Amino acid sequence: xxxxxxxxxxxxxxxxxxxxxxxxxxxxxxxxxxxxxxxxxxxxxxxxxxxxxxxxxxxxxxxxxxxxxxxxxxxxxxxxxxxxxxxxxxxxxxxxxxxxxxxxxxxxxxxxxxxxxxxxxxxxxxxxxxxxxxxxxxxxxxxxxxxxxxxxxxxxxxxxxxxxxxxxxxxxxxxxxxxxxxxxxxxxxxxxxxxxxxxxxxxxxxxxxxxxxxxxxxxxxxxxxxxxxxxxxxxxxxxxxxxxxxxxxxxxxxxxxxxxxxxxxxxxxxxxxxxxxxxxxxxxxxxxxxxxxxxxxxxxxxxxxxxxxxxxxxxxxxxxxxxxxxxxxxxxxxxxxxxxxxxxxxxxxxxxxxxxxxxxxxxxxxxxxxxxxxxxxxxxxxxxxxxxx
Amino acid sequence: xxxxxxxxxxxxxxxxxxxxxxxxxxxxxxxxxxxxxxxxxxxxxxxxxxxxxxxxxxxxxxxxxxxxxxxxxxxxxxxxxxxxxxxxxxxxxxxxxxxxxxxxxxxxxxxxxxxxxxxxxxxxxxxxxxxxxxxxxxxxxxxxxxxxxxxxxxxxxxxxxxxxxxxxxxxxxxxxxxxxxxxxxxxxxxxxxxxxxxxxxxxxxxxxxxxxxxxxxxxxxxxxxxxxxxxxxxxxxxxxxxxxxxxxxxxx
Numbered sequence: 001x002x003x004x005x006x007x008x009x010x011x012x013x014x015x016x017x018x019x020x021x022x023x024x025x026x027x028x029x030x031x032x033x034x035x036x037x038x039x040x041x042x043x044x045x046x047x048x049x050x051x052x053x054x055x056x057x058x059x060x061x062x063x064x065x066x067x068x069x070x071x072x073x074x075x076x077x078x079x080x081x082x083x084x085x086x087x088x089x090x091x092x093x094x095x096x097x098x099x100x101x102x103x104x105x106x107x108x109x110x111x112x113x114x115x116x117x118x119x120x121x122x123x124x125x126x127x128x129x130x131x132x133x134x135x136x137x138x139x140x141x142x143x144x145x146x147x148x149x150x151x152x153x154x155x156x157x158x159x160x161x162x163x164x165x166x167x168x169x170x171x172x173x174x175x176x177x178x179x180x181x182x183x184x185x186x187x188x189x190x191x192x193x194x195x196x197x198x199x200x201x202x203x204x205x206x207x208x209x210x211x212x213x214x215x216x217x218x219x220x221x222x223x224x225x226x227x228x229x230x231x232x233x234x235x236x237x238x239x240x241x242x243x244x245x246x247x248x249x250x251x252x253x254x255x256x257x258x259x260x261x262x263x264x265x266x267x268x269x270x271x272x273x274x275x276x277x278x279x280x281x282x283x284x285x286x287x288x289x290x291x292x293x294x295x296x297x298x299x300x301x302x303x304x305x306x307x308x309x310x311x312x313x314x315x316x317x318x319x320x321x322x323x324x325x326x327x328x329x330x331x332x333x334x335x336x337x338x339x340x341x342x343x344x345x346x347x348x349x350x351x352x353x354x355x356x357x358x359x360x361x362x363x364x365x366x367x368x369x370x371x372x373x374x375x376x377x378x379x380x381x382x383x384x385x386x387x388x389x
Numbered sequence: 390x391x392x393x394x395x396x397x398x399x400x401x402x403x404x405x406x407x408x409x410x411x412x413x414x415x416x417x418x419x420x421x422x423x424x425x426x427x428x429x430x431x432x433x434x435x436x437x438x439x440x441x442x443x444x445x446x447x448x449x450x451x452x453x454x455x456x457x458x459x460x461x462x463x464x465x466x467x468x469x470x471x472x473x474x475x476x477x478x479x480x481x482x483x484x485x486x487x488x489x490x491x492x493x494x495x496x497x498x499x500x501x502x503x504x505x506x507x508x509x510x511x512x513x514x515x516x517x518x519x520x521x522x523x524x525x526x527x528x529x530x531x532x533x534x535x536x537x538x539x540x541x542x543x544x545x546x547x548x549x550x551x552x553x554x555x556x557x558x559x560x561x562x563x564x565x566x567x568x569x570x571x572x573x574x575x576x577x578x579x580x581x582x583x584x585x586x587x588x589x590x591x592x593x594x595x596x597x598x599x600x601x602x603x604x605x606x607x608x609x610x611x612x613x614x615x616x617x618x619x620x621x622x623x624x625x626x627x628x629x630x631x632x633x634x635x636x637x638x639x640x641x
Contacts (some may be wrong), residue, residue: 005494295490299551300479300507302472304633383446386486 003313010285014317017281019319022328024274025362029329030336032358033348035260037177039103040349042256044178048122050245053230056218058241067211072237076216080233081224086115087213089191091198093148093162093184104179106148108162110138110191111217119219124180129156129171136170136187143171146179150341162186163194169254177349271365274321278369282314286377294385303378310374311367318366322359329358329389392559392591393420393443396461399450412438414614415454420559425585425592427602430611437563439611440595444482445474446560462558479507483552487564489544491536491551497523498532501551508555522550523633526580542573549580552553560584561590566598 007014055076071083078352091108113132124131132143142162144154149172158169162184175181186194192212196204220229230242286293293306301336335346340347396520400413413435420426420443428436442459449457449467459467461481466474478484483504491500498519505515523529526546534543545565552560562581566574582604584590594601602608610618 011495180623278427291490292492295486296492296503296507297475298444298478298484298486299504300475300482302507305507381447383441386490 001174003309003316005286006309006313006315010288013281013284018317018321018324020274020277021271021318021366022274022325024271025322025325025358026328026332027270028264028361029326029350029354029358030332030348031263032354033329033333033350036349036351037347038256038259040177041179042252044176045252046245046249047352048178049243049248051121051220051226052119052245053218053220053226053233054243055218055233055237055240056214056243058239066214067207068216068240070211070213072213072216072240076218076233077092079229079236080230081220081229082218083221083224084115084117084219086111086217086219087188087215088217089188089195089212089214091163091191091195091214093182104182106182106184107179108184108186108191108194110186110188110194112188115188116217116219122178125151125174127172127174129169131171132185132187137189139187140165140167140190141170141187142167143173143185144169145173145181145183146175147341147346148184149173153180163197165190165194166215172270177346180350181346183284219376243247271361275365275369278314278317278366279372281317282310282370282373283376285313286310286373290380290385290388291381293380294382294388297380297382298386306378307371307374310377311370314374315367318369319359319363321366322362324361325362326355330355391419391460392422392462394418394436394458395443395449396458397449397455398442398457398459399454400435400439400447401450401453409603411519412614413442413449416616418443418609418616418619420591420593422588422605423585425582427591427596427607427608428595429602429607429608430609430617431600433613434611435614436595440561440563440593443593444484445469445478448474467542467632479504480509480555480557483555483557483560485545485548485552485560485562485565487567489536489541489548491544491547493536496533496535497528497539497547497550497609500536500547501554504551504554507558510555518554521548522554523547525553525584526550527534531575540573541569542576545569545573546580547576549577549584552588554586559593562592562594565594566596566597566601574600604619 014017055068055072057068068087070087073087075087076082088109088111090107090109093108113134113136126143127146129143132141142160144152144160149169151313152160154169154172155243156169156172159166160169161167167186167190173180189210192209195212195214196207196209199207217230218233226244230244232240233240296306297303330350333350337346337348395416395418398413398416398418402410402412404410406579416435416439418439420564428439430436438447442449445466448469449459451457451468458466461477468478469477470582491497492503495503498516502515502519503523505511505518520529520532523532526549528543528546528550531539531543536547539547545568549565552562565581566577569577578601581594585592594605596602608618608620609616610620
């Protein structure tokens with residue numbers, strides 16, 4: 001294209017300007033993908049918690065922390081608005097939680113299959129194998145999330161070790177881009193037996209292993225507001241804390257919104273700097289081409305035509321920088337995800353929307369940056385411009 | 390028949406708040422169709438300013454005197470907007486400048502078809518016209534070369550092809566041989582004369598070069614912003630001879 005030849009006039013200068021945009025777009029793509037991943041996790045959590053109430057021991061959080069009893073099921077079920085109560089046992093897969101993880105840590109979750117009696121709306125899809133069954137209680141079998149299965153290089157039929165105990169893999173989930181991807185689902189009894197092992201022997205000896213729970217999931221009756229159910233439980237049961245979808249949104253949602261804003265803000269700032277570089281380049285380019293602009297105007301180019309040429313040229317700088325930045329961002333996010341896969345940490349979700357909007361934004365930024373130099377060029381008097389040395 | 394007529398043409402340039410230059414002080418000029426006219430004069434005589442007004446690059450001043458009149462092919466151009474003047478330059482005029490002024494990133498053909506583009510002619514039609522114009526100036530085989538690959542004389546010939554490609558009513562040339570050696574100057578002058586004699590192309594030249602003046606039908610001499618002499622050039626005998634030939638041929 002002829003306009004590409006104009007960019008080739010000063011290859012180093014054009015190259016440096018394009019590099020500026022490229023870096024800005026790369027930052028936007030990488031940070032945007034991180035934000036997408038965080039959003040997906042948060043949305044997954046939000047969707048999961050919105051129609052239920054989670055009960056944990058006071059001082060616990062999201063079913064992780066202190067100990068409850070399965071006898072509390074009988075205590076809670078008769079309360080107003082309560083439909084089904086499902087006890088569960090959760091613990092970290094490994095005690096080695098090194099550093100700060102961007103994703104959720106790997107968990108072991110145990111509950112009786114189908115104890116929700118169909119109330120659970122979060123549907124799990126199985127890539128291979130099967131779901132857990134009520135008849136699995138008493139057996140050491142496990143369903144793995146997609147990332148955990150990849151990390152442990154496990155297939156259906158393999159035997160893997162969870163906290164030193166052998167489990168047979170009976171199913172592997174499809175990727176959800178949320179917490180289940182790095183969790184291991186086992187029958188309640190198996191989870192209770194594993195959990196007891198994590199407690200000091202003196203304490204463990206005082207407890208009834210098969211009445212242990214770390215959290216209860218309470219499903220409200222149809223049409224009943226989970227907030228009201230949570231209030232009911234708080235009022236009638238002591239030593240516990242409840243969490244609803246609204247609580248989740250307030251606590252987690254707010255924190256991640258701030259993180260998103262920071263990440264995307266950094267990306268946009270890089271781009272603004274790139275944009276300033278384009279303005280500078282185009283201004284210099286116009287100044288160098290003053291005589292040429294004069295001759296074009298003299299032989300009949302309209303002001304609009306001159307503006308159009310310059311704006312298109314700077315839009316192309318933006319477009320090329322955007323495509324290169326997207327390419328570089330793609331490489332970084334792919335490598336980052338590959339590296340993180342080993343530890344089940346998938347950090348980036350580069351969606352088509354992020355890719356397209358980044359390149360589009362770069363192009364528009366380029367065009368906008370060219371506008372002022374273009375306007376100036378179109379206002380040059382042809383005769384004066386022709387004589388410019 | 391006059392192709393270009395101007396009356397009461399004035400132009401004052403404001404260089405700063407207190408510093409103005411009265412470049413043209415009221416000029417009356419007429420260019421006949423098919424004429425090749427030179428405008429000559431010392432620096433500051435206003436010859437370039439007159440050329441810029443005749444070429445619709447600047448509008449004549451309307452204040453401080455009677456209303457200016459400028460007719461191209463009988464139509465009044467004196468008070469047109471910048472956009473309107475630009476359109477007319479694109480479609481009905483051709484320009485040749487001292488410094489060739491070709492776009493360095495375009496080939497010879499692309500430089501020529503740029504004029505077609507600005508006149509609203511594109512695609513195949515523009516390409517054909519461009520090739521024909523380059524052939525007329527003897528550069529058909531250099532169509533794909535960039536200006537850096539052409540000599541000074543060749544570049545000026547490309548500029549002439551660009552000026553002629555839209556078959557303009559008038560070609561205005563500002564010191565077309567100024568940057569050329571005597572051999573190349575003679576070539577370019579011969580080319581312009583050829584277009585004038587064989588195709589009846591009206592050409593107005595601004596020049597310092599007396600050889601160029603002598604090759605024209607008429608020389609308009611200017612001094613201090615006014616026309617001193619609407620003059621005759623060495624080319625006039627040709628005009629006179631044509632007039633005689635017509636007079637002889639008419640009685641049936």
